[in-house]
Amino acid sequence: METKEKVIQVKNLIAKYGDEVILNNISLDVFAGEVFVILGGSGCGKSTLLKHMVGLAVPSSGSVLIDGVDIAGCDTKTLHDILKGIGILFQSSALLGSMTVAENIALPITEYSLMPKNSVDMLVKMKLRLVELDGFENYLPSQLSGGMKKRAGLARALALNPKILFLDEPTAGLDPVISSEIDDLVIQINRKLGTTIVIVTHDLDTIFTVASRIVMLDKNKKGIVAEGDPKIIRDHSSDPSVRQFFKRNSKIADL
Amino acid sequence: MKKLAPNRSAYYKISGNGEGFFTVHYQGKLDVRASATIIKELIPEIDSLALTSLTADIDDVSYIDDFGLILLVELKKAVKKKNGSFRIIDTRKIAESILSIKESDIDMPSDTAKPKRTYGVVVRFGETVIKNASNFKILVSFIGSVLFSFYHILRHPGSLRVDDTILCMEKTGANAVPIVALISFLLGLVISFMSSLQLQQFGANIYVASLVAIAMVSELGPIMTAIVVAGRSGSAFAAEIGTMKISEEIDALFVMGFDPTLFLAIPRIVASVIVVPLLTVFSNIFAIAGGLVVGVFILDLTISSYISQTIKVLTLFEVVWGMSKSVIFAILISWVGCLRGFQTRGGADAVGNAATSAVVSGIFLIILFDSMFAVGRSYWR
Numbered sequence: 001m002e003t004k005e006k007v008i009q010v011k012n013l014i015a016k017y018g019d020e021v022i023l024n025n026i027s028l029d030v031f032a033g034e035v036f037v038i039l040g041g042s043g044c045g046k047s048t049l050l051k052h053m054v055g056l057a058v059p060s061s062g063s064v065l066i067d068g069v070d071i072a073g074c075d076t077k078t079l080h081d082i083l084k085g086i087g088i089l090f091q092s093s094a095l096l097g098s099m100t101v102a103e104n105i106a107l108p109i110t111e112y113s114l115m116p117k118n119s120v121d122m123l124v125k126m127k128l129r130l131v132e133l134d135g136f137e138n139y140l141p142s143q144l145s146g147g148m149k150k151r152a153g154l155a156r157a158l159a160l161n162p163k164i165l166f167l168d169e170p171t172a173g174l175d176p177v178i179s180s181e182i183d184d185l186v187i188q189i190n191r192k193l194g195t196t197i198v199i200v201t202h203d204l205d206t207i208f209t210v211a212s213r214i215v216m217l218d219k220n221k222k223g224i225v226a227e228g229d230p231k232i233i234r235d236h237s238s239d240p241s242v243r244q245f246f247k248r249n250s251k252i253a254d255l
Numbered sequence: 256m257k258k259l260a261p262n263r264s265a266y267y268k269i270s271g272n273g274e275g276f277f278t279v280h281y282q283g284k285l286d287v288r289a290s291a292t293i294i295k296e297l298i299p300e301i302d303s304l305a306l307t308s309l310t311a312d313i314d315d316v317s318y319i320d321d322f323g324l325i326l327l328v329e330l331k332k333a334v335k336k337k338n339g340s341f342r343i344i345d346t347r348k349i350a351e352s353i354l355s356i357k358e359s360d361i362d363m364p365s366d367t368a369k370p371k372r373t374y375g376v377v378v379r380f381g382e383t384v385i386k387n388a389s390n391f392k393i394l395v396s397f398i399g400s401v402l403f404s405f406y407h408i409l410r411h412p413g414s415l416r417v418d419d420t421i422l423c424m425e426k427t428g429a430n431a432v433p434i435v436a437l438i439s440f441l442l443g444l445v446i447s448f449m450s451s452l453q454l455q456q457f458g459a460n461i462y463v464a465s466l467v468a469i470a471m472v473s474e475l476g477p478i479m480t481a482i483v484v485a486g487r488s489g490s491a492f493a494a495e496i497g498t499m500k501i502s503e504e505i506d507a508l509f510v511m512g513f514d515p516t517l518f519l520a521i522p523r524i525v526a527s528v529i530v531v532p533l534l535t536v537f538s539n540i541f542a543i544a545g546g547l548v549v550g551v552f553i554l555d556l557t558i559s560s561y562i563s564q565t566i567k568v569l570t571l572f573e574v575v576w577g578m579s580k581s582v583i584f585a586i587l588i589s590w591v592g593c594l595r596g597f598q599t600r601g602g603a604d605a606v607g608n609a610a611t612s613a614v615v616s617g618i619f620l621i622i623l624f625d626s627m628f629a630v631g632r633s634y635w636r
Contacts, residue, residue, distance in 0.1 A: 097602025114291040119325045126321045142601050160287050161320045193320060 005032040007164055007196050008053060012062035015048050022048045024222040025062070028215055030164075035190050035197045035210045037230070040217035041245065046200045047091075049217065050168055053198065054088055055079060066164070084112055087157035088166040093149040095141035101128070101152045102137035108159045127155040131185065147178045154182070158189065165189065167199045171206050183209045204246070216242055265289035265316075267297065275307035275339075279330065282315045285323030294329050301333040309334045312344040390598070397594050400516040401524065407514075408521060419522040427488040427523075428530025432537055435483050439538040442479060443467055443545025451554055460554040464564040467546035472569060472577045476539040478625060481584035484531055485617035489592035492523050493613035496596025497606040505597070520593040524586060531585035532578050539577070580628055587620040 008030035015023040022045045030036045038046050051057040052064050055071040063070045066082050074082075095104050105124045109115060115123065128134050131151040141149055150170065157165060167186070171179035183206050189195050190210075201207065207214060207230050214233065216226040218241050226233045226242045234246045265283035279297070283289065301309070311327055313319060327343060334341045374382070408415050447463045454462055496519055499505050505515050543565055550556040595613040599605045 098604045113287050113322070114295055115322070115325070116294060116329075119294065119329060122328065123321060123325055126324070140601070161322065 006030070006065075007032050007067060008198070009065040009068075010049075010053065010062070011065065013049075013052060013059050013064065014061045015045065015052060015057065016060040021222055023052075023217075026217075026223055027062075028224065028227070030196060030198060031213075032196055033190070033194050034212040035186065035199065037207050037211040037214040038198065038200045038217065039202050039207060039214055039245075041202065041219060044217040044219040045222065046202075046217055047168060050166060050198070050200050054086060054166055055083070084160065085163040086166065087160070087162035087164070089150070089153045089157045089168060089170055091168045091172060093141070093153035095149060095152055095156070097141055100138050100140055101133065101144070101155075104141070104152065105156045105159050108156065112160060123159075127158060128152075130158065131155045132181070147174045150174060150178075150182070154185070161193055162195065164196045164198065167197065167201075169201050169203075170199060171201065171203045176205075179203065179205065180209070186210050216245065265293065267293060269297075269300070269304075271304070271306070275305060276310075277304060277306050277308070278310045278312055280312045280315070284318040285313070285316055285326060286318060286320055287322045290322040290326040294326055297326075298329055298333050301330065302337075306334070306337060306339050308340045308342070310342045310344060314344055314346055393598055394594065397516070397590075397597065400514075401520060401590060404514065404517040404521050407517060408525075414517065415525065416518065416522050420526045423523050423526035424530050426491070427484060427526055428534060431483060431487055431530075431534060434487075435480055435534050435538050436541045438479060438483060439471070439476070439541040440545040442475065443471065443542030443547075444549055445545075446470060446475075446542070447546035447549040448553070451549060455554070460550070460556060461560065461564050463550055463554060464546065464556070464561045465568040468543060468565040468569050469573065471539050471542040473573045474577075474625075476535050476542060477577050477581040477584060478621060480531060480535045480538045480581060481588060481621045482618055484527065484534065484585070485588045485592075485614055485621065488527065489588045489613045489617040490610040492589060492592030493595040493599075493609040494606055496520075496593055497599030497609040500597060500599045501602065501605065515597070516593075520590075520597075523593055524589040527585040527589035528582055531588075532581045535577065535581040576632070580625065583624055583628075584621050587624060588617045591616045591620060 006029045010026055010028045013023055013026040014021065026049065038049060040046050048057065052059055053066075055064070058072050063072060065071070066086075069078060069082060071079060071082060095101070096107070099107070102121075102124045105127050106120050109120050109123055124137065125134070128137065131154050133148060133151050133155065136144065136148065136152070141152065144152060150173075154167075154170070157167075170182050170186070174182065186197055186199070187210055190197050197210075199206065199210065211230050213228060214226070214230045215224050216233070217223065218225040220241070225239050226237050233242060237243060237246075265281060265285050267282070268280045269277060270280065271277040285293075309330065311330055313323075313327075316323070331341045447467050450466050451460065451463050454460060454466075496505070499519070505519070508515050508518055547558065547561050550561045551558055592613040595609040595616065599609045
């Protein structure tokens with residue numbers, strides 16, 4: 001992190017579903033080139049925060065800025081330009097079921113770059129090699145296992161080498177071997193391409209392997225209870241909910 | 256020769272020594288945006304040069320990713336096509352460090368994606384036969400499963416899911432009344448108007464009433480209602496059950512010990528059997544009302560003479576005949592709708608196909624059975 005350039009700024013964000021407040025007055029910054037992890041228990045608003053960060057949900061009040069542009073307030077063209085620089089892997093992978101794996105990955109490439117057809121094929125092949133899915137070009141998503149779908153989704157998210165990569169629970173539902181492979185991949189992408197990565201997860205292995213900074217959300221406070229280096233938070237936080245989160249999980253890990 | 260690409264993060268420059276040795280010198284970021292544009296411009300230019308050797312110099316490149324690599328691959332292909340030699344200058348090993356790619360990787364064949372295999376006529380014919388045979392198997396077993404479930408319901412009437420049935424009756428029946436009424440009213444209007452053009456020539460105005468009544472009650476009423484229900488509810492059954500199927504909800508029901516047919520199909524079939532004949536009654540009444548409007552305003556018939564003529568021609572047999580047909584149609588529509596739902600496999604498009612197929616098969620079955628009834632009736636009399 002040579003420069004502390006802020007790629008994402010969340011300012012006083014309030015998110016509501018109907019009258020129910022999910023996130024109350026959240027402010028955070030994501031710096032260029034870091035691996036930023038959002039964690040917290042189920043129902044604490046992690047995914048809601050992610051949705052606001054990529055413009056899928058409009059804040060009730062406050063704003064989300066990507067590269068200094070308010071994504072809720074800007075015009076459609078600007079928003080599209082910003083979104084082209086973003087890759088996202090959804091929890092359910094969200095591959096298009098009517099297209100093969102190769103077509104899914106080729107979609108953003110053909111749509112947003114002027115690459116000739118056979119170069120696109122080659123790129124798809126390289127992306128698949130990156131996520132270790134070579135040979136599955138012509139498979140339909142319904143023919144893949146959960147882990148393979150995740151990796152294909154990751155390949156699609158990486159299709160245009162985005163500046164910012166969002167991962168929504170990338171290791172949920174995967175076995176430990178594949179999980180650690182995905183973690184390694186995240187670190188590789190971050191180091192080699194300098195991609196800023198935002199991960200939503202509650203997988204402690206992922207957090208301690210990849211995170212350069214974390215924020216922890218809490219369901220009752222509807223806000224941030226801890227922010228900073230994961231190991232320091234684990235060892236020194238005085239907040240009971242944070243201590244419980246790490247203690248509970250590490251107890252299980254000790255078994 | 257020098258070329259600068261404006262408004263771009265990367266630049267390149269071609270220089271030649273006049274003996275067929277050329278160098279492409281890159282600067283800046285070889286990323287998505289730059290590489291695609293450079294490929295479009297540079298490859299035709301290379302093709303037009305008389306070259307024997309090309310060197311790509313990426314020493315001044317600040318960033319290169321796989322899109323940049325593709326640029327080099329395309330360049331190499333273009334040079335090889337002219338039997339030239341290709342070399343990359345990368346003293347800082349930037350490509351290697353970023354991509355863990357060595358120069359040898361640039362030899363990747365371009366036709367990497369295998370074309371989808373195509374099969375001959377025999378194989379495809381066989382495939383279709385096998386597919387249809389297995390569909391037929393599912394069809395027969397679904398008939399069996401529905402019959403068993405009905406037998407079960409007859410022995411244990413309490414096992415019918417009454418709440419679901421009533422909800423389904425509302426969706427299939429009550430909510431369909433306005434559209435069925437409107438369509439039937441207009442249909443009655445059209446039939447009486449068209450027939451009046453002919454019948455008026457003989458002064459047989461009053462028979463317009465008979466024609467509308469008989470045509471609607473014994474044929475068109477049941478058919479029109481069934482077609483509307485197939486379009487509204489048959490497709491909905493298929494889509495609902497199909498979505499449940501692909502999201503494993505039906506597997507969940509099965510493992511919890513529920514019979515999916517009893518749980519999902521029977522309430523829909525029972526609801527349809529109850530409401531479709533009622534809708535048919537509405538359809539008949541509104542069509543006769545439509546005919547009445549034309550009769551009164553165009554043919555100068557009185558309301559009472561129109562109604563008494565209608566009552567005179569409608570025998571109990573005609574009414575029962577029409578109602579029985581609509582019961583059969585109701586069974587066919589709901590059965591095929593549920594069947595298509597249970598047959599769904601795959602993703603979102605499969606649900607769409609199931610809904611389409613439910614409507615098409617539903618309407619086909621309605622017409623098929625209606626013609627069978629018509630033939631049967633003519634022999635019976």
